Amino acid sequence: MVHYVDSEVSPLRTVLLHRPGHELARLTPRNNDSLLFDGIPWVGRAQEEHDAFASALRERGVEVLYLGDLLAETLAIPQARAELTEAVLDDRRLGDTLRAGVGRYLADQDPRRLADVLMSGLAHGELKPGPGGLVYELMEPNDFVIDPLPNLLFTRDSSVWVRDRVAVTSLAMPARRRETTLTRAIYRYHPRFAGVDLLYDPTLEHVEGGDVLVLAPQVLAIGVGERTTPAGAERLARRVFGEGLAHTILVVPIAQERATMHLDTVCTMVDVDAVVIYPNAADSLRAYTVTADADGEPHAGPSRPFLEAAAAAMGIDRLRTIETGLDPVTAEREQWDDGNNTLAIAPRLCVAYERNVETNAQLERAGIEVVRISGSELGSGRGGPRCMSCPIERAPLT
Numbered sequence: 001m002v003h004y005v006d007s008e009v010s011p012l013r014t015v016l017l018h019r020p021g022h023e024l025a026r027l028t029p030r031n032n033d034s035l036l037f038d039g040i041p042w043v044g045r046a047q048e049e050h051d052a053f054a055s056a057l058r059e060r061g062v063e064v065l066y067l068g069d070l071l072a073e074t075l076a077i078p079q080a081r082a083e084l085t086e087a088v089l090d091d092r093r094l095g096d097t098l099r100a101g102v103g104r105y106l107a108d109q110d111p112r113r114l115a116d117v118l119m120s121g122l123a124h125g126e127l128k129p130g131p132g133g134l135v136y137e138l139m140e141p142n143d144f145v146i147d148p149l150p151n152l153l154f155t156r157d158s159s160v161w162v163r164d165r166v167a168v169t170s171l172a173m174p175a176r177r178r179e180t181t182l183t184r185a186i187y188r189y190h191p192r193f194a195g196v197d198l199l200y201d202p203t204l205e206h207v208e209g210g211d212v213l214v215l216a217p218q219v220l221a222i223g224v225g226e227r228t229t230p231a232g233a234e235r236l237a238r239r240v241f242g243e244g245l246a247h248t249i250l251v252v253p254i255a256q257e258r259a260t261m262h263l264d265t266v267c268t269m270v271d272v273d274a275v276v277i278y279p280n281a282a283d284s285l286r287a288y289t290v291t292a293d294a295d296g297e298p299h300a301g302p303s304r305p306f307l308e309a310a311a312a313a314m315g316i317d318r319l320r321t322i323e324t325g326l327d328p329v330t331a332e333r334e335q336w337d338d339g340n341n342t343l344a345i346a347p348r349l350c351v352a353y354e355r356n357v358e359t360n361a362q363l364e365r366a367g368i369e370v371v372r373i374s375g376s377e378l379g380s381g382r383g384g385p386r387c388m389s390c391p392i393e394r395a396p397l398t
């Protein structure tokens, strides 16, 4: 099996997606904020939109792997099953009696159903027979015994491939932390990934995949903001240099707010030398160029404008920019709706949400073919085609 990613745009061969399931049906107006959704998606329509996204990729020769399938297959392996069960029971809110009851419930499920429970959670009322005990008695039927993971949809964030190595990330938001117990188990135990060593793991400083861009072979950009911390960027840089996976890493501070939670919400690549970028970011983003010193330790030079630093690191004269929207208001609206968050299937061919009419028109004027998908429901989680995909293999650029 080949796993290899040294570019954001070279032909995409294999991608990891997650078809949203019952975990989206757990969202209510009371919990959607803490579960990082801006609305309550219509689940059936979100699934249709996601199926259309997957078909658009398959029609263009991309192999689509589903996280739910890989997880169910992984859970057929006793050691993986034991590890994942233990991880979900390691929750101080449960207490001993309820923990034992949930443990018995999980032990009764076949791998497919167990995968569903680990992804979509478990409500108190579904735990039958009820194990009793103080904690159980004090809960309401709709309280979660196991929290749902509605953001699994955004497979970009919980792992990231750099050449032939995978970094299982360290997610910053409590609502997402448990996602990486699942991705880590898949990469560790699923036969498809036998022999793959983990470059990063969830016990380390926070790094999320939406902040990591493979600008060119041997060149990464890491956004630092609401999710990825400077310490996370430093740790990942040390590991990447240590393994010889990059010669330069640009560390890019981004505003610490929801609209710009990851670097890929303001900038994604659409050609080997072109990005679609939010105009405000194009003007204001700066980057620290980080290289390895004689001891292999990350060393940061002074900061300079991001676009300039990127072109220099990539060894090109200029990184071409295509801007979101046309006017500032449209740009702000379309940035919010993930107009910048495109997924390149090949150089000058990308998937984008259809609703970002002006940004897509700008892309086409610049010679980029746009495969439009609808995302009225998917977008309520604030993520676009790039967030919803984790490339596992792209044709090598080097």
Ligand SMILES: NC(=[NH2+])NCCC[C@H](N)C(=O)O
Pocket (backbone or CB within 6 Å): 035, 036, 037, 151, 154, 156, 157, 173, 176, 209, 210, 211, 261, 262, 264, 265, 381, 382, 383, 384, 386, 387
């Ligand atoms: N790579 C991305 N931009 N991912 C978007 C993730 C959205 C998700 N609701 C979150 O807040 O974490």
